[in-house]
Amino acid sequence: MIRYIGKRIAQTVIVMLLVSFITFLLVSVMPKDPVYSLFGSDVTPDEYEVLYKRLGLDQPILVRYGKWLADILRGDLGTSYAYRMPVGEVVGKKIGVTMYMSIVSTLISFPLGMLFGVITAVKRGKWQDNVFTFLANIMGSIPGFVIAIVVLWVFCVQLKWLPSSGFAFPWEDFGTHIRTIIMPMFCLVLGGVAGVTRQTRSSMLEAIRQDYVRTARSKGLKENYIINKHVLRNGLVPIITLIGGRLAMMIGGSVFIENVFSIPGMGALMVNSVNKVDVPVIQVCVLLTAGCISLSYLFTDFLYLAVDPRISLQ
């Protein structure tokens, strides 16, 4: 057990190192001169030489990578080209917003999606199944930003109920928070519910087909009992993967929604940095998202171990 956990953690560290190296490599070949970006374009050639040396750009790429990694591990994330301030500060302001949004939307969408998934699986072929499955499939096929624009049009332009943009934390201004959060949250939850419903339904159907369910039925057990004791327990295990996936998307998943509703989160920051070729910020964003994904995979694997005794350590 401990060996397995150690091995998984080591794997995660290796993947993170690889990701960080690839990010560094990719971003360092970008056609943007770091000296001019950091110190402005009025640098004289002599100053340029000095600054070039001071930034360590004359050293081989592996050395630079080592230095960059050491800096990151020490907590120095570099300086943003666009904002001219430490990346840590820039990211720190935004990351809270995005994480708040995704955690709340996950907390709402999972119970709902699981409920719909169980209903559609148990009532397979009846009208409840047809309606919910159809809706989930349609919702899963429409891009998030299209849903967001339609929602914005209905509630903001037509009905004039809600403001079109802005964001405030509940502990800052509760009224504004509720008014600004409804539409983006609705869009995020809608997407989440569609995905969870589909996944729950298919894994429930898989569980219903199993031999032990047939045995339970032929023993004459009540259908409710079979669903609660046998199907749900086994059918909901794959949902863990989905929770992991959802956590993994915590930082990058709401780019479109943030863009439509002008929410100052990580998504907006990423798009801005890409448009401005703000290299240090892009690097940190990719690293953060990758870290998030790796950790959530790790978490998922451990959760499986804890939940399902049949999963062996191989």
Next chain:
Amino acid sequence: MTAAKTYRRSGNDRMRTVRRFFRTMFSRRIVIFGFVGTMFFVLVALFAPLIAHQDPNALTMAGRLRSGSAEHWFGTDYIGRDLFARVVYGTRVSLLTGVISVLMAAFVGVFLGMCAAYFGGIVDKLLLGYCETFNSIPGIALCLTLVSMFGGGMLNMALILCFMGIPGFLRMMRASSLSIMNSDYILAERLQGQSKLKIMYKHILPNAISPIIVMSTQMIGATVMMESGLSFLGVGISIPMASWGSIISEARPYLLTNPSYVMIPCICLALLIISLNILGDGIRDALDPALRGES
């Protein structure tokens, strides 16, 4: 000479298989909608110049932000270009980017997946490491980074989206190759001294291909979605070219005054992706009856 090699399907036999394929595919009525929708958009993309008479990039005499009229069916956009022509030509960009990138990804992924299964050892480990690494970078962040490096444009978008799709195909192909390699008829072939390379493309490739087809059809919808999303964010297809995502992003500021300008490309995009996904599900049902009605 093995039995499998000398056996040739007669034409009649093949016809029957094809007919059965279509019958299972259309056994759910909704798939007909998916098929018709997809065919509609494919035809629009193919015959774009015949359908839209105006140049999608030329300014018209009508002025900017006009609503629909006999001359300009969907009205004009924010600088006075014909919206109908832009949407019609946008079909080309969206579909073509999606189809090309998925085809390339499937091709490369299948090849690499077979390599991983065939060589095993260090090659296998390296390729799996590549998959694992790229799975750890979320699609949208990776896309944004790659676009910022190489710039937008249709070819770059297709290449980047292809790059994103490869790991999925690689893993699937590797897994099915490995499982087929363990089956008895492959063992029989090998005992007869057949070379491993020949077994790979004569037996493993044809037997492992159907999940790949299913995955490709389902990936096309997702790729079209990704492309439109990136164009919507303003980092995808570059400006003069019309992609639905970029039309939506241009139109967004006019949501208050001119809602049909925004809604038309939105509806087209939603319809295309819905039809593609429904058709994909239909093809999956027909190729893999065990999965029918699962999602």
